[in-house]
Amino acid sequence: MSRNPFDPGPGDLPDSIPVFPLTGVLLLPRGRLPLNIFEPRYLNMVQDALATDRLIGMIQPRDDGMAAEPPLFDIGCAGRITSFSETDDGRFLITLTGVCRFRLLSEIPTTRGYRRAVADWSGFSADLDEDGPSHIDRDRLDTALRTYFQQQGITANWDSIAQAPLDRLITSLAMICPFDAPEKQALLESPDLEARARLLLALVEMAIHQGGDGEGGSLRH
Template sequence: MPTGYRKAADLPQAIPVFPLAGVLLLPGGQLPLNIFEPRYLNMVDDAMAGDRLIGMVQTRHGDRERPPLAPVGCVGRVTSFAETPDGRYLITLTGLCRFALGDELPVRTPYRQVLARFETYEGDLKEEPPSARLDRPRFLAALARYLDHRGLGIEWESAESAPVDALVNSLAMGLPFDASEKQALLEALTVEDRAETLTAMLEIDAAGGDDDPSVLQ
């Protein structure tokens, strides 16, 4: 999706953040959100009036009202917007680029804002990232065992033919991993690194762990 952002310097240094544990946005991924808290309705209003950018970042254990933020997030652009009769916003964020969190800004807005450092992840902005290698037979075997263990299913024809980056990123975002696992997938520097991390997670989970079935996000 053409955005006009080609390098890290094209992105704003200060961005609003939506802190949400257990939710992952990756570059190129699409994340639907149901916005109902007044402070985040305000955040979306401001984003829509400006560059439409919002940073997704996980939270860590701590102050319930203002929990500590994870060290890496992903900025996305609002690519769809609808308002419900009861005043909620239904939006879709399309991931653009990951960022390392700098200082949190002392702002008057009800939502939090941070300095974002995009340089490490500037490669996320490439329109056509280099093809990633994947041991697809091993990956699909691990995925099949994981899904069976969790009582889940997917469209196998699509999984077998999908480009590596689309397959890995969609599963990383959609499968019910815990917050620390989601963060590890986010921080994997390349798609190949993420594929290897995801394969290991699938194999570990299928070998044991939580027996309660979950559902895709």
């Protein structure tokens, strides 16, 4: 997938960004993530992001507990708000387009309710380039996907899947497939598209072999 010319370059990435912790939600570079924003603190976050660089970091909590501020995984992905609308009942509908992964170094206290992190972008400069080729066996992937989607009760437009560029397909599948949080995190932390494609196929085939129990594979990260 080609890089968006409106996205920041390496020298434009900020020292800190607001972060939106969501379990099981994955954003990848050049992926598109629609979000329905309704909590007051996240309405504040979106308003503040729109007033500055439009960047928000998606990151997973390390557990599903009820703590107000659960510990976060070390690595997330920043997305730029590329679509925005308001609703009559006070919600924001936004789309984040993935820009670059980051490592969370520390958190900064805020007065607007949402969390903010000091971000280390080093080691992820390749995210700002176009994806390289993936040599995954597409026929094998297609066969596995058909079985996996059937087990999971997922409907798909197979003509569109067949015509999709492989890099876009891998990114979309990694984001939408119902893997569990550690598996989502492993996909995020894969060093490149090639490694992510191999892991995605392994997770799909693992889930098939386990009988499509809806819990993904057994990978822990």
